[in-house]
Amino acid sequence: MENSLKIGRIRPKFLHNKPHFTNLVTSEGGKMIHLSGLVASTKDGDLVGAGDLAAQMAYIYKTIRKSLAMAGATPANVVRQRVFVVGLKLEHRPLIMQAMMDFYGDGGSASSTCVGVEALLVDGALVEIDTTAVVDVA
Numbered sequence: 001m002e003n004s005l006k007i008g009r010i011r012p013k014f015l016h017n018k019p020h021f022t023n024l025v026t027s028e029g030g031k032m033i034h035l036s037g038l039v040a041s042t043k044d045g046d047l048v049g050a051g052d053l054a055a056q057m058a059y060i061y062k063t064i065r066k067s068l069a070m071a072g073a074t075p076a077n078v079v080r081q082r083v084f085v086v087g088l089k090l091e092h093r094p095l096i097m098q099a100m101m102d103f104y105g106d107g108g109s110a111s112s113t114c115v116g117v118e119a120l121l122v123d124g125a126l127v128e129i130d131t132t133a134v135v136d137v138a
Helices: 053-070 090-104
Strands: 006-010 024-028 031-038 078-086 111-117 127-135
Touching: 024 078, 031 053, 053 090, 053 127, 078 090
Parallel strands: 078 111
Antiparallel strands: 006 024, 031 127, 078 127
16 A cells, blocks of 8 residues: 655745744644643653753653654654743743754654743643654555
8 A cells, every 4th residue: 555644844935944843734644643741750650850841851752752653653753742831931942942853853843832831730840742643544
């Protein structure tokens, strides 16, 4: 069977395009995978990287990668992400950008929204990330 999945990444020239996400992502064919928002906690609920946004993001993206693999996906299959950061500041931008670039690599980034929030539902969590991916149905 021919691969029916097509993911398109478009960087409209009239938008401010950044290297760590893609403004417009299309998908055709395939199966959608929705991964709930993850925080930096172990399976036992222990927080990882207390007080360290970079460490928490790295742990979450590692967990996202492992979770996606269970559904036959990689970071290249992610078409949408939402990032919620407690007490978001402009100074966080380089750190967030680097975490995203490390996760997506050269496979192409997802569309992305980053929102500052007052708190998350896990004590000490500084960031929560949810993702949507698309994989081939073959």
